[in-house]
Amino acid sequence: MKVRIASGRxxxxxxxxxxxxxxxxDALRRLVESHPETRAAWSxxxxxxxxxxxxxxxxxxxxxxxxxxxxxxxxDEIYVIPxxxxx
Amino acid sequence: MANGYMGKLLNVDxxxxxxxxxxxxxxxxxxxxxxxxxxxxxxxxxxPAGADPLGPQNILGFLTGPLTGTPAIIGSRFTVVGKxxxxxxxxxDANCGGHFGPHLKxxxxxxxxxxxxxxxxxxxxxxxxxAELRDAADLWGLGVSALEDLLExxxxxxxxxxSIGPAGERLALTACIMNDKERAAGRSGLGAxxxxxRLKCVVVTGKxxxxxxxxxxxxxxxxxxxxxxxxxxxxxxxxxxxxxxxDAVLSGDGPVKNWGGAGxxxxxxxxxxxISDDAVVGMPGYKPYGCWHCPIACGGKVTQTGGRFPLExxxxxxxxxxxxxxxxxxxxxxxxxxxxxxxxxxICNNLGMDTISVGxxxxxxxxxxxxxxxxxxxxxxxxxRWGNAEAIVRLTExxxxxxxxxxxxxxxxxxxxxxxGQIGTEFAVHIQGxxxxxxxxxxxxxxxxxxxxxxxxxxxTQGGELVAGPGVPVPPADKYVYQGQxxxxxxxxxxxxxxxxxxxxxxxxxxxxxxxxxxxxxxxTGDPWDLERVVTAGTRIYTMRHAFNLREGINPLSRNMxxxxxxxxxxxxxxxxxxxxxxxxxxxxxxxxLGWDRRTTVxxxxxxxxxxxxxxxxDLRAAKVDxx
Numbered sequence: 001m002k003v004r005i006a007s008g009r010x011x012x013x014x015x016x017x018x019x020x021x022x023x024x025x026d027a028l029r030r031l032v033e034s035h036p037e038t039r040a041a042w043s044x045x046x047x048x049x050x051x052x053x054x055x056x057x058x059x060x061x062x063x064x065x066x067x068x069x070x071x072x073x074x075x076d077e078i079y080v081i082p083x084x085x086x087x
Numbered sequence: 088m089a090n091g092y093m094g095k096l097l098n099v100d101x102x103x104x105x106x107x108x109x110x111x112x113x114x115x116x117x118x119x120x121x122x123x124x125x126x127x128x129x130x131x132x133x134x135p136a137g138a139d140p141l142g143p144q145n146i147l148g149f150l151t152g153p154l155t156g157t158p159a160i161i162g163s164r165f166t167v168v169g170k171x172x173x174x175x176x177x178x179x180d181a182n183c184g185g186h187f188g189p190h191l192k193x194x195x196x197x198x199x200x201x202x203x204x205x206x207x208x209x210x211x212x213x214x215x216x217x218a219e220l221r222d223a224a225d226l227w228g229l230g231v232s233a234l235e236d237l238l239e240x241x242x243x244x245x246x247x248x249x250s251i252g253p254a255g256e257r258l259a260l261t262a263c264i265m266n267d268k269e270r271a272a273g274r275s276g277l278g279a280x281x282x283x284x285r286l287k288c289v290v291v292t293g294k295x296x297x298x299x300x301x302x303x304x305x306x307x308x309x310x311x312x313x314x315x316x317x318x319x320x321x322x323x324x325x326x327x328x329x330x331x332x333x334d335a336v337l338s339g340d341g342p343v344k345n346w347g348g349a350g351x352x353x354x355x356x357x358x359x360x361x362i363s364d365d366a367v368v369g370m371p372g373y374k375p376y377g378c379w380h381c382p383i384a385c386g387g388k389v390t391q392t393g394g395r396f397p398l399e400x401x402x403x404x405x406x407x408x409x410x411x412x413x414x415x416x417x418x419x420x421x422x423x424x425x426x427x428x429x430x431x432x433x434i435c436n437n438l439g440m441d442t443i444s445v446g447x448x449x450x451x452x453x454x455x456x457x458x459x460x461x462x463x464x465x466x467x468x469x470x471x472r473w474g475n476a477e478a479i480v481r482l483t484e485x486x487x488x489x490x491x492x493x494x495x496x497x498x499x500x501x502x503x504x505x506x507x508g509q510i511g512t513e514f515a516v517h518i519q520g521x522x523x524x525x526x527x528x529x530x531x532x533x534x535x536x537x538x539x540x541x542x543x544x545x546x547x548t549q550g551g552e553l554v555a556g557p558g559v560p561v562p563p564a565d566k567y568v569y570q571g572q573x574x575x576x577x578x579x580x581x582x583x584x585x586x587x588x589x590x591x592x593x594x595x596x597x598x599x600x601x602x603x604x605x606x607x608x609x610x611x612t613g614d615p616w617d618l619e620r621v622v623t624a625g626t627r628i629y630t631m632r633h634a635f636n637l638r639e640g641i642n643p644l645s646r647n648m649x650x651x652x653x654x655x656x657x658x659x660x661x662x663x664x665x666x667x668x669x670x671x672x673x674x675x676x677x678x679x680x681l682g683w684d685r686r687t688t689v690x691x692x693x694x695x696x697x698x699x700x701x702x703x704x705x706d707l708r709a710a711k712v713d714x715x
């Protein structure tokens with residue numbers, strides 16, 4: 001299945017297995033592999049998604065959907081906010 | 088003093104029209120650094136308890152830090168300090184960038200301490216260590232833009248100006264102090280203090296050099312750290328803070344519908360995009376610019392000469408609105424008309440008003456109107472509806488001029504609530520009179536402590552979890568577990584106290600490794616700075632500002648906490664739904680960590696002794712602070 005991963009106004013697409021359904025964590029790991037330029041900002045030294053990332057699936061914070069274990073479906077969009085800072 | 092300080096303060100008595108130079112006590116610089124740290128220490132001794140903030144005993148200070156005007160990244164900041172007329176007569180301060188701070192030092196002084204009340208409008212002119220008061224009869228009444236143009240014509244282009252607009256002259260508590268036409272020392276109502284003193288502006292010029300302990304090392308550090316930009320650099324460099332508007336609405340960090348709305352449920356993503364990132368920097372004539380020697384250059388100019396809201400000043404060129412303005416006049420009012428926000432920004436800058444306070448007060452008025460608590464008969468015919476851009480712009484102008492209904496709102500939310508007969512209490516979102524900046528404690532719970540406990544309530548730039556710079560060793564914690572947060576909160580508060588007091592920009596702190604702060608302070612002052620010293624000095628500054636309030640009988644635990652900020656009751660939709668922040672537990676554990684009493688917030692004698700502040704013990708023992 002295809003899942004979109006967006007941040008700001010940039011959207012990338014990743015292919016993921018649908019059965020069993022891939023998770024948000026799977027999608028981010030796949031993205032870092034296919035787009036290494038995201039690695040520094042989105043992954044820690046061990047390759048796990050940074051805890052500071054704010055993640056949303058179809059506009060809802062993944063905190064309400066099981067976090068990185070949130071299952072995905074065809075056409076879902078993950079939105080990533082790498083940093084929230086004062087301004 | 089070859090350690091980042093000019094070594095001199097200038098005392099000005101406006102009542103008598105006299106000046107007195109004063110050597111800066113090196114021990115005060117060492118212990119309280121500069122900015123509001125030094126300001127709080129000095130003004131604690133010089134403003135008597137109970138003084139009228141708008142009276143002659145109040146002192147308005149303009150203070151730099153040891154890194155202001157040096158090669159440090161980013162040494163552009165200064166702080167205005169004084170007793171606030173806004174927050175129940177507590178401590179007041181407002182931090183600002185631009186070019187004034189460095190040039191105050193180039194003019195010969197680390198700070199200006201201005202007391203008394205002038206019998207007539209004047210301005211203070213400081214040139215290379217010499218100061219004089221000049222008649223301002225012809226300047227009184229001018230907007231900030233025309234004022235700066237006129238003064239540049241008079242004194243030449245080498246001057247820097249801090250001024251008030253008509254709002255400050257009329258003692259509006261939403262008034263701020265402006266420099267570079269569009270940079271604001273916005274909070275605490277200090278524009279009204281300046282207006283009460285009949286001081287229209289401060290003009291500085293000079294070419295003195297800021298002496299530092301090791302200049303070569305400072306330059307080397309700058310070169311080295313400029314190559315290590317990280318954290319928030321990319322977004323701030325590309326968009327300024329306008330880059331976060333959409334994401335703040337989505338995440339629940341930003342205010343929607345006067346803090347009563349639920350993120351993109353009430354202000355959908357496509358509407359938020361219209362006042363965010365590419366939409367803002369995509370405006371006609373967009374041109375980024377920076378404060379003094381800033382490598383980030385988060386500021387920008389835009390051109391708006393046509394449409395419903397043409398800019399009327401500077402040939403139609405104005406400052407691009409930043410996040411706080413975009414949120415407070417945008418999502419907070421359900422307004423996605425970017426041009427109207429650019430226009431409201433121009434009005435606030437020119438009349439000298441804080442966009443956070445004015446946006447919040449407009450929101451209060453709109454919600455009262457929408458709920459039938461006020462009518463068009465009271466609002467001079469304005470239909471104060473959510474998203475009514477025309478009405479928002481017109482009301483903003485009226486507030487700045489105290490015109491009609493604008494007069495009711497000119498002193499901010501708390502004052503408006505009182506003047507209107509205490510209507511719409513739920514809609515009056517403020518803490519002890521300070522309107523809340525556009526960051527929601529339901530998204531960043533530690534902000535509840537920052538907003539509630541800090542000497543200047545309702546402020547997002549006073550440390551805590553929102554402003555965690557890269558490399559600050561904050562212990563990991565689930566932000567929604569309210570026990571066990573005090574260590575991290577304390578660290579982040581103390582660090583920001585030092586960054587602000589040093590004259591550094593918070594955006595530099597958020598965009599470069601934290602080690603840069605330590606290295607630059609060490610190279611400038613000649614004293615070794617490490618994290619432990621930062622925590623001690625930051626805690627000392629935090630305590631000093633708090634002591635000013637305690638002496639006034641202000642207990643932060645007795646301040647109101649708007650239910651909307653902490654989710655009491657919780658939202659039922661959006662990305663911060665079902666959350667109620669336990670701000671009392673956050674605060675109680677933080678007070679324990681500081682060594683402050685849990686009910687009165689008075690620091691224990693042991694705590695004061697540890698910080699070298701034993702001189703406060705007797706005053707604070709005698710302070711009439713009611714336990715909460």
